[in-house]
Amino acid sequence: MIRKIVTLTLHDLATAFKNKTMYLIIFIPLFVFTSLKLIDPQTVSFQKLRIGLIQTEIYNPVILRTIKAESALFSISSLSNAEEGKRWLKEKKIDGLLIRSEKNQDSLCLVVLRKDSRITLSIVEALSTVQQANEGRRLSWISDVKPLQESEIQKKSLPTWVLMLVLLISFIIIPAQVAEEKEKKLLLALLQTPIREIDWLFAKLFFGMISIIAAVIFLHLLGQFEVENIASYAVYLGLGSFCFSSYGILLGFLCRNQASARTLGVIFYLPNILPSALSDFSTKLTAIAPFLTSYQFYKPVSAILLDGEKISNLSYEWLSLLLSGLFTFFCSYHLIKKRWLM
Numbered sequence: 001m002i003r004k005i006v007t008l009t010l011h012d013l014a015t016a017f018k019n020k021t022m023y024l025i026i027f028i029p030l031f032v033f034t035s036l037k038l039i040d041p042q043t044v045s046f047q048k049l050r051i052g053l054i055q056t057e058i059y060n061p062v063i064l065r066t067i068k069a070e071s072a073l074f075s076i077s078s079l080s081n082a083e084e085g086k087r088w089l090k091e092k093k094i095d096g097l098l099i100r101s102e103k104n105q106d107s108l109c110l111v112v113l114r115k116d117s118r119i120t121l122s123i124v125e126a127l128s129t130v131q132q133a134n135e136g137r138r139l140s141w142i143s144d145v146k147p148l149q150e151s152e153i154q155k156k157s158l159p160t161w162v163l164m165l166v167l168l169i170s171f172i173i174i175p176a177q178v179a180e181e182k183e184k185k186l187l188l189a190l191l192q193t194p195i196r197e198i199d200w201l202f203a204k205l206f207f208g209m210i211s212i213i214a215a216v217i218f219l220h221l222l223g224q225f226e227v228e229n230i231a232s233y234a235v236y237l238g239l240g241s242f243c244f245s246s247y248g249i250l251l252g253f254l255c256r257n258q259a260s261a262r263t264l265g266v267i268f269y270l271p272n273i274l275p276s277a278l279s280d281f282s283t284k285l286t287a288i289a290p291f292l293t294s295y296q297f298y299k300p301v302s303a304i305l306l307d308g309e310k311i312s313n314l315s316y317e318w319l320s321l322l323l324s325g326l327f328t329f330f331c332s333y334h335l336i337k338k339r340w341l342m
Helices: 002-018 023-038 061-069 082-090 118-135 158-183 186-191 197-223 230-253 258-277 283-291 293-307 315-337
Strands: 049-054 074-079 096-100 108-112 142-147
Touching (some): 049 118, 061 118, 074 082, 082 108, 096 118, 108 118, 158 186, 158 197, 158 230, 158 258, 186 197, 197 315, 230 258, 230 293, 293 315
Parallel strands (some): 049 074
Antiparallel strands (some): 096 108
8 A cells, every 4th residue: 555655656746747847846935035035134235315305495404404415324316396206206216205394394295105115214214313413302304204105005905916817817827728728639629620820829819818807807896996097007907918818828838738837837927926016125126127027017007006197108118018919929829830849
């Protein structure tokens, strides 16, 4: 009995190695370790706080002179108006924008991207330390902190969940389905009929797009999330579903069977979701994430859902998605014409 159990166990392990499933045992811990290294640790080396000041704003001269004198703490950027300052905040060119407070003309209002972020706390603490060193315990320079994103925590996390749904369907479900049809010779049988390669590809593409859009709509219905700019959101969701469905079809064609497709899907899924979703928590990931196609979807979706951004201001991102989708679709067409791994 023991010998049979050992034999079957070794057989399962050999099958896992053959199907490349065992690669995940090495890849996932290695990827998590690398991601943790990229996330800013608690003992991160000090970096200057990037503060924006408006040229036309009338600041308290004592406060202005003191902040500019602390060149070791602050990096000052001069901005033409408040709108430019908010745009720089969204683009993460500055960490905070100082404007004159409406409550007290001698104090300041700090405008930040998110009120509960680590960088906001750092700015407030730095300004408080500078004030105490120069004036002692007096009325705080910062009378108010205003975030650009004032939505609830559930809605703040919505772009991450949308990205997760899109990538799960694209990198896990679609590749496995394509590989299954190849493995069971169903695709070859279909191509013996009047069905052409391009017909099959478009059918798979529409299946992926419909599945993604249906899943996202169902998420919105369950959470009762409202969308301010629904036209831009719908267009961008369509572009994203087209792009990543094309990616999924290509991944399926690169594999011989379902097990390999699932393994390859996970290997693509994790690097696409984590850097994008965690980009707000790490300066290193913020620099890496823009090179990923998933970030070109996540960033605009986040801007549309949280800030009411319009697609007309996101031309680079939607063009990147469109070109990436067309490229992967063309590659899939080339592989099916060659009967790749069939």
